[in-house]
Amino acid sequence: MLKVVNLTKRFGxxxxxxxxxxxxxxxxxxxxLGPNGSGKSTVMNLISGALPPTLGExxxxxxxxxxRPPHRIAKLGLSxxxxxxxxxxxxxxxxxxILPLAFGVFPVxxxxxxxxxxxxxxxxxxxxxxDRLVHDLNYIDQKRLELARAIVTNPKMLLLDEWMAxxxxxELRAAMELIAGLRDSGMTILLVEHIMEAVRALCPRCIxxxxxxxxxxxxxxxxxxxxxxxxxxxxxxHV
Amino acid sequence: xxxxxxxxxxVVLTAAMAALPFGxxxxxxxxxxxxxxxxxxxxxxxxFSGPTRYVSLATVAFFGIGAYTVAVxxxxxxFGAILVVAGxxxxxxxxxxxxxxxxxxxxxxxxxxxxxxxxxRQLITWFxxxxxxxxxxxxxxxxxxxxxxxxxxxxxxxxxxxxxxxxQSRLGLAVHAxxxxxxxxxxxxxxxxxxxxxxxxxxxxxxxxxxxxxxPRWTYVEPSIVFNPTISFITLVMALLGGPGxxxxxxxxxxxxxxxxxxxxxxxxxxxxxxxGLVFVAIVFLVPGGLLSLIDKWRARGSGEQxxx
Numbered sequence: 162m163l164k165v166v167n168l169t170k171r172f173g174x175x176x177x178x179x180x181x182x183x184x185x186x187x188x189x190x191x192x193x194l195g196p197n198g199s200g201k202s203t204v205m206n207l208i209s210g211a212l213p214p215t216l217g218e219x220x221x222x223x224x225x226x227x228x229r230p231p232h233r234i235a236k237l238g239l240s241x242x243x244x245x246x247x248x249x250x251x252x253x254x255x256x257x258x259i260l261p262l263a264f265g266v267f268p269v270x271x272x273x274x275x276x277x278x279x280x281x282x283x284x285x286x287x288x289x290x291x292d293r294l295v296h297d298l299n300y301i302d303q304k305r306l307e308l309a310r311a312i313v314t315n316p317k318m319l320l321l322d323e324w325m326a327x328x329x330x331x332e333l334r335a336a337m338e339l340i341a342g343l344r345d346s347g348m349t350i351l352l353v354e355h356i357m358e359a360v361r362a363l364c365p366r367c368i369x370x371x372x373x374x375x376x377x378x379x380x381x382x383x384x385x386x387x388x389x390x391x392x393x394x395x396x397x398x399h400v
Numbered sequence: 401x402x403x404x405x406x407x408x409x410x411v412v413l414t415a416a417m418a419a420l421p422f423g424x425x426x427x428x429x430x431x432x433x434x435x436x437x438x439x440x441x442x443x444x445x446x447x448f449s450g451p452t453r454y455v456s457l458a459t460v461a462f463f464g465i466g467a468y469t470v471a472v473x474x475x476x477x478x479f480g481a482i483l484v485v486a487g488x489x490x491x492x493x494x495x496x497x498x499x500x501x502x503x504x505x506x507x508x509x510x511x512x513x514x515x516x517x518x519x520x521r522q523l524i525t526w527f528x529x530x531x532x533x534x535x536x537x538x539x540x541x542x543x544x545x546x547x548x549x550x551x552x553x554x555x556x557x558x559x560x561x562x563x564x565x566x567x568q569s570r571l572g573l574a575v576h577a578x579x580x581x582x583x584x585x586x587x588x589x590x591x592x593x594x595x596x597x598x599x600x601x602x603x604x605x606x607x608x609x610x611x612x613x614x615x616p617r618w619t620y621v622e623p624s625i626v627f628n629p630t631i632s633f634i635t636l637v638m639a640l641l642g643g644p645g646x647x648x649x650x651x652x653x654x655x656x657x658x659x660x661x662x663x664x665x666x667x668x669x670x671x672x673x674x675x676x677g678l679v680f681v682a683i684v685f686l687v688p689g690g691l692l693s694l695i696d697k698w699r700a701r702g703s704g705e706q707x708x709x
Binding site for chain 1: 451569570573574576577579580581583584585586587588589590591592645
């Protein structure tokens with residue numbers, strides 16, 4: 162589904178992502194882990210097209226997508242959420258969700274789009290809120306809305322950038338169930354997450370980055386026990 | 401308000417506006433032309449700048465291009481053909497400028513758009529003084545003031561109808577999303593650069609035509625007359641007063657401000673610029689969301705609930 166080869170991103174002198182290779186198979190849920198500043202979000206931004214890579218190649222669903230603008234990548238069936246919630250507050254809640262439908266590969270607009278948007282809102286727990294404004298939503302509901310916008314087009318692959326950060330335990334449980342439901346429907350998911358409980362529950366496989374390079378890739382239990390990974394998170398003394 | 405009623409009200413209003421020149425004299429016709437010109441300018445400006453929030457000060461660049469096209473071609477082509485040529489030139493300049501600048505964000509775009517008007521003016525001045533050796537041209541076109549008014553009214557109808565159509569269509573979602581967060585719009589599949597360019601081009605062509613249509617009113621033009629930056633600022637303030645995010649906002653701002661500015665210009669001709677400046681400042685401080693947003697606030701207070709257009 163997704164194949165990343167020698168992916169590199171330099172910001173001036175800083176190498177944020179340095180020769181990263183990995184692939185994600187169809188239907189897989191993969192966790193992308195690493196300490197703050199290790200380049201996880203940059204990898205997400207390179208895949209979604211928000212940033213152009215300095216070097217390397219990204220293939221998605223059999224097509225090369227590095228160098229493509231994000232609107233063309235989105236049309237191929239790749240959706241994402243953002244590390245800090247990003248919504249369009251001048252549009253009603255329902256219209257936030259209709260936006261990607263109206264500009265998908267097969268544009269849907271009007272009654273049909275409203276129906277599908279309302280179904281997506283219901284799926285994330287925002288049933289009946291479509292006519293309200295974004296400002297009426299609290300933080301968790303804004304995150305829900307962002308997810309509804311990402312899944313309404315029924316994408317082949319979903320990138321979640323710390324989507325579960327900042328939730329309380331009850332909200333976290335609901336959020337994990339939501340993601341599990343998407344996984345069970347066959348959606349391929351790559352998620353950046355710091356909440357280990359969620360990673361262990363949702364991701365059979367993890368990739369770990371540190372200082373821009375990949376340091377581990379494998380089954381979640383093995384990877385989290387890897388001395389290199391522990392060193393990257395906690396320092397040498399703990400190995 | 402139902403859609404049918406809205407369309408009917410629009411048709412009735414247009415007919416009433418078309419009948420306005422009957423029974424008033426030549427001075428009244430001139431006033432009507434001025435008012436309708438600013439209705440077009442403010443509405444066309446807001447077509448692009450309202451939802452996308454790209455503040456453009458290039459209004460007078462296109463307005464002047466329209467007027468100057470008429471000045472150059474008046475003796476060679478019928479007026480209708482000149483309008484077509486002016487529209488095409490406006491479109492060409494808008495696409496060229498748009499491709500170069502719509503990637504600029506925020507204040508850089510404002511500065512550039514202001515500079516563009518000055519650049520066009522200087523280019524034409526240079527061309528006229530060093531190539532044709534005539535700074536200033538006379539325009540003789542057989543057209544009455546009332547006919548100019550009707551043409552501008554038609555242009556205003558086209559501008560408002562376009563805005564209405566955009567707000568109804570998926571393009572409306574895209575432009576509002578662009579105004580909020582371009583990254584979100586891109587990731588939702590919107591070709592942000594394409595949408596901005598298209599909207600900027602349409603807006604610029606309408607402004608160019610507004611300049612071309614009323615060029616015959618001047619009889620004599622030179623760059624300093626038709627490229628007067630005050631036109632850009634007045635257009636901007638009118639749209640801001642009414643609220644550029646809504647279809648009728650610019651109209652609601654243009655009509656009262658036009659009469660206010662006319663009154664100021666005749667009453668205090670020497671302090672004109674100072675008073676204009678004070679009005680600008682007052683609008684930004686007192687009605688930051690535009691006049692039409694006040695109606696929403698009153699309604700919200702009445703029903704105890706927030707409403708949204």
